Amino acid sequence: MDSNNPAILQDVAHLANVSTATVSRVINDSGYVSAETRDRVLQAIDALGYKSQRPRIKAEETSWVAIITQSIEDSFNSEVISGAYQQVMDEGRFPLILEMPSSIDQQINIFKQLQCLNLVGLISAGFFQPADGWLNYYDQIKVPIVVMNTKVRHPEITSIIINFEKASYRATQHLLNLNHTRIAYLGVPDFEEFSLEEYKGIIHALSERGLDYPDEYKISVARTPEGASQGISRLMALPPEKRPSAIYAFDDQLAIYAINSIHNYGLRIPGDISIIGFDNILMAAHTNPPLTTVHVPKHRIGSQAVHLMNQLIKRETDSLGFVYIDPALVVRDSTGPAPKDL
DSSP, rough: OOOTTTOOHHHHHHHHHHHHHHHHHHHOOOOOOOHEEEHHHHHHHHHHHOOOOOOOOOGOOOOEEEEEEOOOOSHHHHHHHHHHHHHHHHHTOEEEEEOOSSHHHHHHHHHHHHTOOOEEEEEESSOOOOOOHHHHHHHHHHHHHEEESSOOOTTTTEEEEEEEHHHHHHHHHHHTTTOOOOOOEEEEEGGGHHHHHHHHHHHHHHHHTOOOGGGGGGOOOSSHHHHHHHHHHHTSSSGGGGOOOOOEEEHHHHHHHHHHHHHHHTTTTTTTOOEEEEEEOGGGGGGGSSSEEOOOOHHHHHHHHHHHHHHHHTSSOOOEEEEEEEEEEEETTTTTOOOOTT
């Protein structure tokens, strides 16, 4: 490697064909890495002459960053966690990933245990609490906190807010430009607040075109295959002249479940009905047909959360307030012109 362009962590990851998080685990000797993968990473380090920028930390100086979530298996959360984990490791701190239980008593106990660590910050990656809940948890751990999609007003807590309303507004504009006027919404009761924001964006876009929104087009279902099936069944039970020609789903997972249900009715996507999701998870590009969706930069959000946490730690500002993320529409093959017979 040219001495004027020294190798960086990403170069090692590319050569070894692994993630940067795996390279960090090898360098820091933390977390499980198979012997074969470890050897491959070490060979890549030698070949590139990579030298870690991270100073060695004495055991008594170890600082931890807690990354908490409701579900590690959730594809959205896992990408946010990955971005935060990599950034924390690159900065020489130690990430502690915790899947939080549903029991309030167990959650309180976990926060008590965190007080035993040299904890410098906490990041929420899909663990939702009301504002008062975060204020109570801050009182326990007394370190900067970065949360997602909850507006908390506190000088030591920053909120990253995804603009669900703007996302659904843009998605609906896309459908309107394809001459769709009957657009159904599949929301979920477990995320009622976010569903409401998406619904508002749909209404906003339609109202600009002078269009009303029938109540039967707003459907709340479980985020499961059965829930999607029930939602599609309700839409298909409408008179043919009132059935929607397009659907906006709460997220990609629900949209994928809905696609399967739509196929069961013998309908073509997008020939008979178009559908849009939200998140842009990995599977969205591989559905049949590939799913038009709203892209949320999940990995970047995780990394940004760490940067925001650092600003709070360094007290670079009195308060960071709310940081808004505006998602972008990714158009694929699940949306097309409204059927001509409408």
